[in-house]
Amino acid sequence: MKILKNKFLWTISLAIVLVAIFLTLMPKPIDMDLGKIGNGRASIVFIYDTNLASSNLQSIEINKARDVIKDKATFLVAKVGDPNSANFRDRYDAKPAELLFFNRNGELITKKRAVISAEEFIETMSGK
Secondary structure, rough: OOHHHHHHHHHHHHHHHHHHHHHHHHHOOOOOOOOOOOOOOEEEEEEEEEHHHHHHHHHHHHHHHHHHHHHEEEEEEEOOHHHHHHHHHHHOOOOOOOEEEEEOHHHHHHHHEEOOOHHHHHHHHHHH
């Protein structure tokens, strides 16, 4: 019985450690506060649609770019179907899976269709 108790404790301990590692490795969520556009930093807004596979692929590329760009740009998400982002999407005629690039003053620079690579994010934000 002592062996079974030890195996059980080890299994529980291992599961807790694995969950902790998983949680620390998860990317931080992308902000949804569209009021941050024009805050003195360039902004990238992704129009996220849960029904499109390209939205998930683009999220992966955004996280890669975020690691490189860091504090040079603000990454934001506007979800399709979210009433809080409906006015924003209407104002900029933003379609699902589009990326909108804003300068530091909040002026729209360009729109691109997802999926774009992390490298293309970096090039677009550096003005190349």
